[in-house]
Amino acid sequence: MHLSGESLGTIRSSHDWVAGLRFFTPLRGIPPGAFGHTPRGALRGPSAGSGALAGATFGALSRSLRGPTVTRGEFTTEPGKAGDRPNRRRYRSLPTPALVVELLADTPQRSTARSLLRLWPYVRPVRGQVFLAMLLAVVASCLALVMPLVLKWLVDGPVSDGNAAGVWLGGGVLLLLGVVEAGIFGVRRWLTARPLAAVEASMRESLHDHLLRLPVAFHDRWSSGQFVSRGTTDLASLQGFLAVALPFLVVNGVTLLVGCVLLLAQQWSLGLVLLAPVVPVLALCSFLETRFALAARQARERTADLTTMAEESVLGVRVVKSFGHHRGLTRAFRESARRIRGTELAKARLLAALSTILAVLPDASLGAVLVLGAVRVADGELSAGTLLAFLAIALELRPAVASTGSLLAMSSDAATAADRYFEVMEQPTPADDARAHRVTVSAGPETRAESEAGATAAGATAADVVFASVEFRYPDAPPGEPAVLRDVSLRIAPGETVALVGATGSGKSTLVALVPRLHEPTGGRILLDGTDVTALTRAELRRQVSVAFEEPTLFSATVAENVLLGAEHADEADLDRALDIAQADGFVRALPDGALTHVGEQGMSLSGGQRQRLALARAIVGRPRLLVLDDPLSALDIHTESLVEAALRRVLATTTALVVAHRPSTVLLADRVALLSGGRITAVGTHDDLLRTHPEYASLMSPVAADGGGTR
Numbered sequence: 001m002h003l004s005g006e007s008l009g010t011i012r013s014s015h016d017w018v019a020g021l022r023f024f025t026p027l028r029g030i031p032p033g034a035f036g037h038t039p040r041g042a043l044r045g046p047s048a049g050s051g052a053l054a055g056a057t058f059g060a061l062s063r064s065l066r067g068p069t070v071t072r073g074e075f076t077t078e079p080g081k082a083g084d085r086p087n088r089r090r091y092r093s094l095p096t097p098a099l100v101v102e103l104l105a106d107t108p109q110r111s112t113a114r115s116l117l118r119l120w121p122y123v124r125p126v127r128g129q130v131f132l133a134m135l136l137a138v139v140a141s142c143l144a145l146v147m148p149l150v151l152k153w154l155v156d157g158p159v160s161d162g163n164a165a166g167v168w169l170g171g172g173v174l175l176l177l178g179v180v181e182a183g184i185f186g187v188r189r190w191l192t193a194r195p196l197a198a199v200e201a202s203m204r205e206s207l208h209d210h211l212l213r214l215p216v217a218f219h220d221r222w223s224s225g226q227f228v229s230r231g232t233t234d235l236a237s238l239q240g241f242l243a244v245a246l247p248f249l250v251v252n253g254v255t256l257l258v259g260c261v262l263l264l265a266q267q268w269s270l271g272l273v274l275l276a277p278v279v280p281v282l283a284l285c286s287f288l289e290t291r292f293a294l295a296a297r298q299a300r301e302r303t304a305d306l307t308t309m310a311e312e313s314v315l316g317v318r319v320v321k322s323f324g325h326h327r328g329l330t331r332a333f334r335e336s337a338r339r340i341r342g343t344e345l346a347k348a349r350l351l352a353a354l355s356t357i358l359a360v361l362p363d364a365s366l367g368a369v370l371v372l373g374a375v376r377v378a379d380g381e382l383s384a385g386t387l388l389a390f391l392a393i394a395l396e397l398r399p400a401v402a403s404t405g406s407l408l409a410m411s412s413d414a415a416t417a418a419d420r421y422f423e424v425m426e427q428p429t430p431a432d433d434a435r436a437h438r439v440t441v442s443a444g445p446e447t448r449a450e451s452e453a454g455a456t457a458a459g460a461t462a463a464d465v466v467f468a469s470v471e472f473r474y475p476d477a478p479p480g481e482p483a484v485l486r487d488v489s490l491r492i493a494p495g496e497t498v499a500l501v502g503a504t505g506s507g508k509s510t511l512v513a514l515v516p517r518l519h520e521p522t523g524g525r526i527l528l529d530g531t532d533v534t535a536l537t538r539a540e541l542r543r544q545v546s547v548a549f550e551e552p553t554l555f556s557a558t559v560a561e562n563v564l565l566g567a568e569h570a571d572e573a574d575l576d577r578a579l580d581i582a583q584a585d586g587f588v589r590a591l592p593d594g595a596l597t598h599v600g601e602q603g604m605s606l607s608g609g610q611r612q613r614l615a616l617a618r619a620i621v622g623r624p625r626l627l628v629l630d631d632p633l634s635a636l637d638i639h640t641e642s643l644v645e646a647a648l649r650r651v652l653a654t655t656t657a658l659v660v661a662h663r664p665s666t667v668l669l670a671d672r673v674a675l676l677s678g679g680r681i682t683a684v685g686t687h688d689d690l691l692r693t694h695p696e697y698a699s700l701m702s703p704v705a706a707d708g709g710g711t712r
């Protein structure tokens with residue numbers, strides 16, 4: 001298969017957004033298309049949420065793919081662009097054959113027709129054009145069947161009578177029929193091209209939209225290659241089915257039916273001889289089609305695995321090169337490619353058997369008809385014109401029979417693609433429209449006092465956050481393993497900044513990820529101003545909470561677009577303010593197009609520290625009521641870090657914040673520190689108090705521990 005540059009652009013875009021899911025999944029809520037895609041040279045606000053940008057970008061790319069850019073042939077990739085650099089996506093474990101077996105076992109056994117019928121909701125809007133195109137194709141095929149009858153009239157009439165005018169008339173009618181048939185086929189193609197491309201584009205957009213809505217836990221389990229192959233090759237296969245296999249199966253069916261009636265009407269005994277192989281052919285086709293469907297499914301899963309492997313190799317090329325791991329990866333890739341070749345060969349063998357059956361048995365019966373017909377013409381029982389017409393009709397039907405093998409194979413492939421597509425589409429997305437209900441939480445006198453103080457200091461804008469006996473266990477955690485978080489209770493008063501400190505792997509990132517609902521707590525509740533966050537719609541939550549993750553994910557967009565993802569109504573002044581606080585204004589100004597410079601795939605044209613500052617700017621640009629920062633300054637040098645911290649203090653004074661911190665300098669941004677240990681908050685206090693009273697905290701904050709004790 002050849003993928004055009006545009007197709008690959010779509011794949012890259014898809015990678016970007018899927019890779020950045022942790023950033024924007026919980027913050028979705030703006031319908032795709034709402035984002036004013038900022039053109040170069042014209043920054044405009046308001047802008048919309050990241051999901052909208054994802055939808056708009058992907059939608060545009062998807063629409064640009066409506067043309068027939070995916071064709072059969074070899075798989076090529078366009079040369080890397082300047083500025084494209086490997087990204088630092090988290091490694092997923094390589095897919096195993098066991099996964100393939102599991103997927104195959106999980107696939108519900110549906111007939112090809114039932115699988116393909118599921119496409120109806122997408123085809124429905126263009127059903128008029130599709131049915132009209134099919135009707136035209138049927139008419140064109142029937143016209144082709146009329147030609148032998150004109151031929152019969154020509155041979156038995158004007159030719160045998162020596163009527164020159166009749167011969168000219170017959171020839172003219174045949175020519176006219178041929179031209180009309182060709183014209184109708186041309187119109188049919190023109191009629192279907194646009195609506196079917198729209199079907200593919202809308203399916204691709206729906207898939208992408210659904211992927212962004214699926215919970216992060218789902219993305220943790222599925223490899224990216226599965227999504228890429230479902231969004232590209234599977235959809236191309238479905239488009240091929242709708243554009244070619246479906247109309248021609250219908251046309252062939254009608255042609256064969258009409259042809260059989262004509263054959264039986266011409267000469268029923270010869271007709272029966274010709275139709276004798278129908279039953280065994282149908283039985284053999286059904287048998288082979290079932291096997292082909294299984295091989296098609298296996299081929300698709302293996303191709304998806306290969307895509308994941310190729311993606312990981314390319315994204316991790318620095319590690320591969322640094323560790324000289326390319327031989328090992330090449331071996332694994334070769335093995336995976338060999339498995340695909342095996343499956344493709346199995347498919348080819350089945351298709352060859354199908355095609356042979358569909359060619360040999362009908363040809364054998366045609367040969368028998370020819371001999372029997374010739375004998376009957378010689379005996380004077382049959383006119384030469386009738387035999388000629390009979391054979392001409394039979395030969396007209398031959399391509400319809402012969403092509404049915406490939407069309408069935410295409411349909412089987414498309415049914416597999418449809419199953420794989422709906423496998424993702426049927427994954428439930430978290431309910432988002434829960435009615436917010438207020439939950440009253442009793443706060444102790446001390447926290448209430450703090451709360452009032454915070455409200456005074458920060459005004460009405462800062463949020464009140466409570467973690468109430470929060471428990472969390474990852475869905476794929478082995479049974480019996482203790483939950484990552486157990487009975488975590490903490491209150492952050494409005495305007496207060498709390499630093500979350502704990503050893504590596506203690507669950508800090510997991511805890512902060514629960515706030516924007518990347519994961520749902522398996523026990524307890526998180527309350528925002530007394531309301532359980534699970535009762536807030538994601539759009540509401542997005543308006544109030546902003547997050548900067550440890551891994552600063554940027555998208556293939558401009559600096560401005562990346563930063564403005566963090567706010568619906570932010571304008572240029574907000575952008576400047578956010579860049580200024582994050583100490584990003586200097587380097588952004590130095591970029592070729594300033595804030596309108598494209599940062600490349602996953603922002604890899606920037607340094608780690610620059611990406612981190614843009615991620616911080618994105619978190620603060622919308623002036624959130626609750627700011628969640630997961631070790632946001634880890635990639636900065638000491639000088640830049642202190643400048644960012646000084647500016648950040650101004651922001652923290654007006655908002656509630658939860659900051660994961662590994663270094664004393666970051667901890668000092670906070671009013672209080674919470675120590676996370678063994679899945680629980682084991683101590684809360686000021687930095688100085690905890691240093692004095694809590695040995696574990698003191699050890700975590702000491703340079704010795706940072707060097708050798710497993711903490712930073």
Ligand SMILES: Nc1ncnc2c1ncn2[C@@H]1O[C@H](COP(=O)(O)OP(=O)(O)OP(=O)(O)O)[C@@H](O)[C@H]1O
Nearest residue numbers: 220474477484502503504505506507508509510511
């Ligand atoms: N997606 C996941 N599925 C299963 N387990 C996970 C997943 N993500 C993290 N974990 C496990 O949860 C635990 C807590 O991880 P987490 O990333 O929250 O720690 P952390 O305190 O933020 O670590 P660090 O300071 O190194 O960033 C770890 O044992 C980790 O292996």
